[in-house]
Amino acid sequence: MGYGMLIYLAFAAIGGVALALGLPRGIFMGMVGIGYVLAMVLSIMLTIQRAHDFDKTGWLALLVFIPLLNLIFWFVPGTEGENRFGKQTPPNRGGLVWVVVAIFAIAMIGILAAIAIPAYQSYVHRAQAAAQNNLPAPAAQSR
Template sequence: MYWYLQALKKYAVFSGRARRMEYWFFFLFNFLISILLGLVDAVTGTLNAEAGVGLFGAIYGLAVLIPGIAVTVRRLHDTGRSGWWFLLIFIPIIGGLVLLVFMLFEGEPVENAYGTSPKADQRLGF
C-alpha cells in the first residue's frame, strides 16, 4: 500500500524516477480496486454492460489516469529512457508489449539524466 500511496502523492510529477516496486504495486492496487468497484457497480446497477464500465469504476479510472501516466513516465526515466517512449502505447499490440518489457527492466543503478537512483535511498530496507 505504501508504494500505491507514494505514486498518488506524486499525482502529476513527471520528473524523477520510479522504482519497479512503485510502478507494479501502483498497478496491482489499481487492478484490485477496479475489480472491487466493478462489483459495486454491478450490485448498485450502475454498470453499463455495453460499455463494460460502471459509474464508480469510470470515476476512479479518471482519478488515477494522470498518476498512472506519471508513474509510467518516471519508470521509463529509471530505465534511462525519455517519457516520450510512453507514446508507444498508441501502436496496437506491439507498442504495449514493448512498454511492458521496458517496465520489467531493472532501473539504472547510478545517477542518470533524470535524477539519482531511487534505490540509493535504502531507508526502507527494500
C-alpha cells in the same frame, strides 16, 4: 505493476459494493469510466518515471501503446547510481515480492477452479442421469 494491481483491486471492491447496493447501471458505468481514466493517468505517470529510471525522456512512455515494444519497460535495467532525473530507485523489498507471488497464486487457483468445477458438475450430472436409468456410471472422458 504493483500500483496497477492495487487500482484493479480497488475497482473490484468498489464495483462489488456498488452492485450490492443496487446502483443504477448508468451511475455504475460512469464510476467505472472515471476510474478507468484515473487509472490510465496514473499508469502513464508511472511509466514516465520508469523511463526516467533508465535515463530516457518521458516521451518514451508512448511506447506503451505499441504491442510488444512496451516490454522494454520490464526488461531494460535502470541506470546505476544517479542520472539526470535523480537518484537510483531503491530495490523492491521482500514483502512486495511475496504479495505479487500471492496474487499470482490466487489467480492460478481461480483459473483452475473455473476449469475444474464445471467439469466436475458435468460428471455429477451424467452420473446422476446414469443412476436414474440404472446404467453403469459413465467413465471420465478424456479431452
